[in-house]
Amino acid sequence: MDVLIVIAIVAVVVIVVLAVLAALIFGGLRSSIFFTVRTQENVIVERFGKFKKVAKPGLNTKVPFVETTTRPISLRVQQLEVNIETKTKDNVFVTVPVAVQYVVGEQNVVDAYYRLANPEEQIRSYVFDTVRSALSTLTLDSAFESKDDIASSVEQRLSESMATYGFRIVNTLVQDISPDQRVRDSMNSINAAQRDRVAAQALAEADKIKRVTQAEAEAESKRLQGEGVAAQRKAIAIGIAEQYEMLRRAGIENTAEQLLLMTQYFDTMQDVARNGRSNVLFLPSNPGTIGDMTAEIRNSLLAAQEVEYARDQSDTDIEADNRQGDHDRRIEAQRRQAEEARYSHQSAAQAAAGHAQGHPQGAARLPQRPDRHPGN
Template sequence: MDPIALLIIAIVLLVILVIGAALLFGGLRTSMMFTVRTQENVIVERFGKFKRVAKPGLNFKTPFIDSLTRPISLRIQQLEVNIESKTKDNVFVTVPVAVQYVIQESQVVDAYYRLSNPEAQIRSYVFDTVRSALSGLGLDEAFESKDDIARSVESTLSARMQEFGFNIVNTLVQDISPDQRVRDSMNSINAAQRDRVAAQSLAEADKIKRVTQAEAEAESKRLQGVGVAAQRKAIAEGIAEQYEMLRRVGIENSAEQLLLMTQYFDTMQDVARNGRSNVLFLPSNPGTVGSMGEEIRTAMLQAAASQEASQEADRQDQAGRASAAARRAAQQQG
């Protein structure tokens, strides 16, 4: 064969190989093969019509005929929705709601084709449910019913969105935030209530303290009276024993004066020992001491006479009442 013809054939084959390699590893490769990441699906369309769902890994498609949609995530996604609404008592509040949803692998086609803007439609359902719930609740009730509102939103979304391929995993009402002035007023009210409770507790504690002190003082006075009575009884019994002892030994006429003087000096000794004064004036001559004893004796005799007169008056009064009762009885019988 002519060398020139062989050279031309070799050049043509080389050009064909270069073009084939360029098509295979360039645009042709990208138009034939594609990869799908884990936890993602891709829809393959042929002339705009659904063909199949491409799973994770290496996939093939017909060049220039098939087209691919954007990757559809199968992971749990979260949508943040901030809702401003009014409660039953006309307080405007902001409620941030977090909606967690996922697309099941078997529902990828419905999730892609049935809703044009899934996030906007989820927001609409959340707005409608939260505003309906808040319109029947006061501000305090809304704070207490935060979990109930979240469950209501979750149940509503689950029923509505599942037919479109979206499964609601969880719905979280993160907070209920009224206006700053309303929050300040609520804090003032709570502070006033706590101050009132604290004042009542302090007053109750002071009452218990005062009652306990009064009971302790009353008990102390009672025990003190019992002690004084026992002391006086012991003194009286001691004096009686001493007087009887002196009478038995023959000191009968001056026994009373002797006992009085003994008590007098005992009293002076106690005053000198326990008194606060450093100086104590006492009579120095026996006559004065004797007259003092006479005065004490006279006072005791007068007290005894007064007691006897009082007893005699009581007896006469009782006799007069008995006589009057007898006269009335006689008159009634007559």
């Protein structure tokens, strides 16, 4: 009986112990011993606040009540948005949103966790300082053109600074440079005015090319038209000459002009009838006046010939008068020369006679020069 009681007591104790162990294992104790780490994350295990190890992804263990774990440290690429308000060289306040993409290296988890208390604020400080330093030396227009250079400067400085703390800068993006709304409106107005000016110049150049091309086309058309008219007139003249020659050989030379004019008349009337838009006639409207027109043409030709003959005769008479006047002037000059010679001879003879008679002064009176006669 006593043995049974002892066995029962032992069994109850064992059951209680097993229940307590089960409760500890499958309850809070299990969570104190075992823990899991997700992919692309690391967890630091500390023993009494001192670094013990880095737990990798998967199932890990720790000593309960002795070791503790830190928050998970992500190994994925993270992005930090930083909005910076600063002033450019030409005193324009702008807002620059910068996106910094960074990652913690797997071998640098300990430095990334222990060396920086707040890594995001540290990155913000570097971005603020770098962007403000860069924009202070650039005007607004230069800042828009140098956006990629600013991003490269920020990335270079962050990479050098944050590498010490276990962070690797993947990329730095300057998303925009946003000035005040009024400044943007002014810039848009300036750009619109410049584009309008370029458009006006392009339109003017196009209109110039159009006008020059049209003028060249008109000049070429007129040149070709003139050549065509000249060729037509030449062909007509050749045709009329051939027809006149044919009529002359046919023995109707006296009436050839009337026949040709009659033929041209009927051709013209036929063209007027064919082209209804013609409303001007350069020839009489009935055949009966062809003879009158022929007579007028013949009279005009004869009058022109008479005028030409009279002009030639007048020129001939003028030339004859000129030649006669030249002959008279030559005769007059010869007469004057003869009188001069005679006067000189008489003067010399009288002077010699005076000396011979004892007149030291020569002749008392000399004959008068021919050019001093009253008639001259």
